[in-house]
Amino acid sequence: MTRRQSFLLAALIALLIVTAKPQPVPAQTRVSVGVTETMETFNPYGDSVSLLYGIWCQVMGCLGTYDFDKGDYAGMLADRWEVKDPNTWIFYLRKDIRWHDGSPFTADDVVHSFNRVRSDPQSKQTQNIAPIASASAVDKYTVRFTTKKPTAPLLEYLFDRLIITNKAIYEKHGAEADRKFPIGAGPYKFKELIPGQRFVITKNLDYPGMKNLKQAPDEIVYRVMREDEQRVTALLNGEIQIAQFIPPHLRKRVESDSNAKATTVDAVEIMFLAMQPKPPFDKKEVRQAVCHAIDRDRIINTLLQGLAARLDGPIGPGQYGYDPNLKPKYDYNPEKARKLLAQAGYPNGVDVELQTPVGRYTLDKQINEAIAQMLNAAGFRAKLLTPEWATLWANVQAGKTPFYYMGRGSIVDPSVALSQYFETGGSPRIGYSNPKFDALLATERQTFEPAKRRKVLSEAMSLLTDDAPACFMWRHKMIYGMAKQIDYKPTPSGRIFGEDIRVLR
Amino acid sequence: MTLYLLQRLFGTLPVLLLITLLVFVLLHVAPGDPVTMLLGQDTTAADLAEAKKRWGLDQPVHVQYVKFVLSAAAGDLGKSFRFSAPVREVIAQRLPATIELAIFSILIAVALAVPLGVWSGSRPNSWIDNLGTSFGLFGISMPNFWLGIMLILLFAGTFHVLPSAGRSTYGVAGPSQTGFYFLDSLLQRNWPALKDALLHVALPAVALGTNMIGILMRVTRSSVLETTSEEYVVTARAKGLGEQSVLWRHVFSNALVPIVTVVGLEVGTLLSGSIIVETVFAWPGIGSLLITGVSARDYPLVTGLVLMYTLAFVTINLIIDALYAFIDPRIRY
Numbered sequence: 001m002t003r004r005q006s007f008l009l010a011a012l013i014a015l016l017i018v019t020a021k022p023q024p025v026p027a028q029t030r031v032s033v034g035v036t037e038t039m040e041t042f043n044p045y046g047d048s049v050s051l052l053y054g055i056w057c058q059v060m061g062c063l064g065t066y067d068f069d070k071g072d073y074a075g076m077l078a079d080r081w082e083v084k085d086p087n088t089w090i091f092y093l094r095k096d097i098r099w100h101d102g103s104p105f106t107a108d109d110v111v112h113s114f115n116r117v118r119s120d121p122q123s124k125q126t127q128n129i130a131p132i133a134s135a136s137a138v139d140k141y142t143v144r145f146t147t148k149k150p151t152a153p154l155l156e157y158l159f160d161r162l163i164i165t166n167k168a169i170y171e172k173h174g175a176e177a178d179r180k181f182p183i184g185a186g187p188y189k190f191k192e193l194i195p196g197q198r199f200v201i202t203k204n205l206d207y208p209g210m211k212n213l214k215q216a217p218d219e220i221v222y223r224v225m226r227e228d229e230q231r232v233t234a235l236l237n238g239e240i241q242i243a244q245f246i247p248p249h250l251r252k253r254v255e256s257d258s259n260a261k262a263t264t265v266d267a268v269e270i271m272f273l274a275m276q277p278k279p280p281f282d283k284k285e286v287r288q289a290v291c292h293a294i295d296r297d298r299i300i301n302t303l304l305q306g307l308a309a310r311l312d313g314p315i316g317p318g319q320y321g322y323d324p325n326l327k328p329k330y331d332y333n334p335e336k337a338r339k340l341l342a343q344a345g346y347p348n349g350v351d352v353e354l355q356t357p358v359g360r361y362t363l364d365k366q367i368n369e370a371i372a373q374m375l376n377a378a379g380f381r382a383k384l385l386t387p388e389w390a391t392l393w394a395n396v397q398a399g400k401t402p403f404y405y406m407g408r409g410s411i412v413d414p415s416v417a418l419s420q421y422f423e424t425g426g427s428p429r430i431g432y433s434n435p436k437f438d439a440l441l442a443t444e445r446q447t448f449e450p451a452k453r454r455k456v457l458s459e460a461m462s463l464l465t466d467d468a469p470a471c472f473m474w475r476h477k478m479i480y481g482m483a484k485q486i487d488y489k490p491t492p493s494g495r496i497f498g499e500d501i502r503v504l505r
Numbered sequence: 506m507t508l509y510l511l512q513r514l515f516g517t518l519p520v521l522l523l524i525t526l527l528v529f530v531l532l533h534v535a536p537g538d539p540v541t542m543l544l545g546q547d548t549t550a551a552d553l554a555e556a557k558k559r560w561g562l563d564q565p566v567h568v569q570y571v572k573f574v575l576s577a578a579a580g581d582l583g584k585s586f587r588f589s590a591p592v593r594e595v596i597a598q599r600l601p602a603t604i605e606l607a608i609f610s611i612l613i614a615v616a617l618a619v620p621l622g623v624w625s626g627s628r629p630n631s632w633i634d635n636l637g638t639s640f641g642l643f644g645i646s647m648p649n650f651w652l653g654i655m656l657i658l659l660f661a662g663t664f665h666v667l668p669s670a671g672r673s674t675y676g677v678a679g680p681s682q683t684g685f686y687f688l689d690s691l692l693q694r695n696w697p698a699l700k701d702a703l704l705h706v707a708l709p710a711v712a713l714g715t716n717m718i719g720i721l722m723r724v725t726r727s728s729v730l731e732t733t734s735e736e737y738v739v740t741a742r743a744k745g746l747g748e749q750s751v752l753w754r755h756v757f758s759n760a761l762v763p764i765v766t767v768v769g770l771e772v773g774t775l776l777s778g779s780i781i782v783e784t785v786f787a788w789p790g791i792g793s794l795l796i797t798g799v800s801a802r803d804y805p806l807v808t809g810l811v812l813m814y815t816l817a818f819v820t821i822n823l824i825i826d827a828l829y830a831f832i833d834p835r836i837r838y
Contacts, residue, residue: 048545394537
């Protein structure tokens with residue numbers, strides 16, 4: 001045996017002794033979350049669903065997020081921001097952030113991410129940067145965004161949406177970077193992604209403040225479970241600790257189990273009945289008649305078992321610009337509906353075809369069966385159609401569906417959604433056009449002073465409620481099931497951040 | 506024989522072409538396209554048009570089809586919109602899950618149905634025959650998604666003895682080498698992972714296989730019944746052979762042809778049945794992949810999958826035909 005060999009042998013034995021010695025392993029906490037959306041791609045820009053925005057925000061990083069408790073935007077990778085002039089936004093980045101491989105996070109990464117959203121062939125997120133003309137690095141920790149036209153609700157586009165990825169790694173490895181080097185800068189690290197099955201992330205103790213979040217889970221496993229029954233059963237079986245979106249009729253099963261509990265949260269998704277201004281809905285009276293014909297409270301109290309909050313305008317409490325004094329309010333009044341119909345020239349009723357997706361929103365079909373009956377009781381002759389989602393959605397987007405039940409999610413600041421559905425040229429989905437409303441929206445977008453902007457928004461929403469191109473129905477309360485040892489307050493947006501979860505030991 | 510097989514293989518080409526054409530046209534005629542389905546709710550019309558152009562969906566359908574056929578002939582099935590990855594890769598990654606599930610279903614079905622069928626057929630109208638026949642009827646008429654949900658409720662929900670969904674518990678198995686969890690855990694001698702994989706496959710395999718148990722059991726029974734009345738069986742008995750020997754050597758081996766035919770046909774049904782069962786059990790195979798693909802209007806992925814399903818059907822039928830020659834020496838090609 002040469003000296004070298006014996007040295008190696010000694011080293012090997014030493015190593016064996018060291019590794020064989022039982023090491024004190026700190027108890028790792030793992031929380032499995034049963035989610036309804038599926039993750040299919042390693043590309044952070046390759047999807048446009050809220051769940052994945054939330055996961056990538058934690059792993060890669062986001063400039064900021066909306067803090068629902070404070071009712072305001074909060075920075076993540078951005079420390080603070082300011083509007084230099086109506087078309088120039090400056091974001092000052094945190095200086096204490098490092099990528100998971102140790103390299104510093106800088107303004108160049110933000111600019112790179114913006115460019116990737118725009119030019120990545122797989123990008124499904126171009127809509128998030130639509131109002132922005134260009135991005136540039138002012139210095140190492142300062143980024144400037146130039147908008148195409150003044151856009152007061154810009155943070156609605158960027159926060160929780162613009163995923164920040166590493167420039168150096170992408171330049172070195174190209175498209176392979178996503179799969180092979182999923183290195184982020186966020187509070188959690190990428191561990192494993194099996195498309196269609198699960199996404200696993202682990203706590204990043206180097207992220208500022210994470211060391212102190214001792215109760216945040218060390219590991220989170222997002223498991224795809226699309227069937228409602230399945231998530232509830234898995235929760236009660238101990239396979240998962242948090243179950244997303246439990247339908248009202250299964251809530252009792254969760255609550256009656258001694259190891260589980262349920263909690264609710266008002267979703268930011270607003271539900272509405274859209275009416276294209278074509279006969280008979282070209283007459284304002286007919287649209288208002290629809291709104292008066294539907295007993296929203298009864299639907300909420302019976303079908304939805306109280307698990308929805310009625311909307312008296314486009315948005316509700318907690319959303320930006322909500323005004324409780326918005327007028328007019330539509331009470332349930334079938335007599336008035338009849339009168340309005342007669343005024344519009346339909347004393348003997350009128351045929352309408354209502355369309356709804358099935359299984360996409362809570363109890364959508366049952367709710368619309370009730371709505372159709374209520375419409376009939378108020379002088380309409382309503383027929384209910386239930387096309388497959390892809391068909392319905394494509395037709396709605398093409399402006400081919402005159403009367404439908406739909407939701408619009410991820411509304412924190414309503415400006416973007418209002419413009420998309422109701423501004424002239426916003427989209428063909430409703431095809432509504434009202435110069436007064438357009439003018440109000442245009443003013444609101446250029447008004448950067450919050451109090452003034454809220455006032456203009458409120459005026460716009462009041463006008464919209466009165467003119468009724470849509471009847472605003474309610475926001476669902478989403479039910480989350482969780483194991484007893486978990487303390488988690490779900491967010492209205494449906495994102496599930498590890499920092500919000502506490503594992504009680 | 507070789508010539509026959511080659512002829513058969515060659516004959517499938519027009520079938521494949523026709524089926525892809527059908528799927529392609531159907532998908533494009535149906536409202537909705539990958540762009541509208543995959544981009545967010547907040548997408549503007551301009552974004553939609555831009556993405557359509559970027560993904561080549563602005564071209565006429567026939568141009569898209571010819572492009573697809575040409576590249577498919579060269580072995581390239583295109584790129585999935587939903588997964589941002591080559592279709593072949595996406596399917597290859599999901600295929601082991603479905604094959605694993607199918608194998609276990611067939612194993613369960615054959616192990617249960619064949620002995621039960623032979624037994625019932627050899628003792629018609631006995632209590633065991635009545636029991637077996639009722640069980641077979643139950644298997645045939647039970648919709649597998651309903652059975653699946655009931656199994657989940659019972660074994661995962663009430664008794665808490667089996668997992669309700671998925672292929673494995675996270676953290677138990679090592680890195681996958683073959684894609685087959687069962688095989689992986691054997692190769693790595695990871696016994697907890699083997700147990701975990703078996704526990705996970707149990708419920709979906711039963712849900713998927715029950716239908717086959719019913720059909721197979723009944724076919725075996727009638728085939729055995731028919732063979733029992735053949736003259737050579739009477740002769741065998743007359744020679745003084747033992748009952749067991751008569752049953753297995755003379756009756757069963759001659760009753761095997763229809764049984765193998767049914768197993769072959771049922772493998773096809775199994776593949777299509779897995780689409781539903783996989784969804785119920787969140788089983789990440791090609792069945793649930795097809796659902797994902799269709800609801801996202803992922804043209805390349807769905808066409809690729811249908812192509813694969815067709816190939817699987819054709820191959821299975823071919824294998825069964827080839828098997829006949831081995832089972833029954835009278836059959837020649």
